[in-house]
Amino acid sequence: MRMNILHQEFGMRRQSVIIWSLAIAALILLYLSLFSSFAADAALLNEMMSQFPKELLTAFGMNDTDLSTVLGYFGLAFLFVQICLAIQAASYGFALVSIEEREWTADFLLAKPVGRAQILTSKLLAVLAGLAITDAVVWGASLLALAMFTGGQSFETKPLWLLLLSVVPFQLFFLSVGLVVSLLVKRIRSVTPYAMALGFGMYVLSAFGDLLGESALEKITPFQHFDPHYIVQHAAYDAPLAALSLAVIVVSLVASYVLYRRRDIPAVV
């Protein structure tokens, strides 16, 4: 690990981390601020929900969700937080190495007396530091919003903490998969479409998996591995699926190191 690379990488991503963190925090606060008005008309709301087609509710993960309870409501909000976190982590993953090749700065960095594995480790740690900051802000905003807007209604803390902690492996999944895909393709021209495709794609897969009752599809998407609805209902992770997420992370990271060490850095022709 090289401190100078870590510092440089962290600095380059600072602005992006701040914007993402603030945006997600605002989303949480805004969403939770509406809870009291939802809860007041809870009976009416739940009745209205039962009118919606079941497929629609399933797609939004709202099947059997009781929006009148704090965690039921928060779990739904958390789905949107997850989508944001997925896109953020995926974009960092896709850009981690590819941005140097796209902007041709890889020659500068790789001609320095530092090994590829060291470069990758330093870059990863810099991204993890950025994601950790986002997590801290997400947790802070969640706790603040729950304290401010629940109107004294009580809720269990265990599912809440499980939900909040699940963002870490969730981000790692998108970061590491983004990274390994960026190393499998020859060149990534623009990070955003890839990150959106991976983030939304996994969400859509999760939604459609629900709809079709197709369990094979569910198995690959972290939106199922760490389904807020499941966590709130069971006060636990779906252990085999969470383990699958961790396995994907480990395999992607190991493969990334192997691929990066072997990689031919493209040159301007």
Add this chain to the structure above:
Amino acid sequence: MGVIEVNNLTKYYGKARGIIDVSFQVGEGEIFGFIGPNGAGKSTTIRLLLSLIHPTSGSATIFGKDCFLHGPELRRDIGYLPSEVFYYERMKVIDLLKYSASFYERDCTQRMNELAELMELEMNRRIEDLSYGNRKKVGIVQGLLHQPKLLFLDEPTAGLDPLMQAKFFQLIREENQRGVTVFFSSHILGEVQRMCNRVGIIKEGRLIEIADIRTLQQNNYKKVRVTADGLDAAFLDLPGVTNLEQQNGAIRFFYKGDINAILHKIGAVTVSDVTIEEPTLEEIFMHYYE
């Protein structure tokens, strides 16, 4: 033992040719010229030696150590100026140079400032605001600030104005006098001719000639020009004569072979003028690429 030793180095990018079976050595303190047109494999060779890319087959050592196994260690003493310079656009020049210096154990501040002053580099500008020539100057400073023992220059003068080019060559000569070995890739033959002791000529991925610049010029053909009244060009058409042409009473040709044979032939007629010259590197080069 050579500073650089390359043995049968081959690189294919998929099916596309990079370089094929390239072997050469560069001795300590040498300025080795590497010449060839764009796409011949000059940059590929340099990028292999820096382990930016990996060889398909063959081996290479620098300072006696395998390039591909000891890359990070070797690069402590290597300076690299790429043909196209790209740096982090948002950074200031001074920050980029400090970042570059932070990779080396020695304190590079003094040398960095000396070089920046010599190249008249404005340190507080952002990279994105710099012209191509100024970026190249950043490249020169960042490539030299850690006082490397081996320098890879890949078409270094592109974008520099003639005054800066002269300063740059002076700088490289001084580095060389301190014992720095220089690998100088270029397609501008004049500068190679001025700077280098030996040259390798690369064509379509293969090294077709390695020679001392002097021997290359001496052992090559001569340029001969004979002016004589009523002399027919066919008269001088000996074995070894090429590119024979007659213009305004002057006959020009290239000659390779025993110089006495052609002198006897010319001596047999009355001439008003004769010149025999060594060809420029340009002409030799064109000859290889015909």
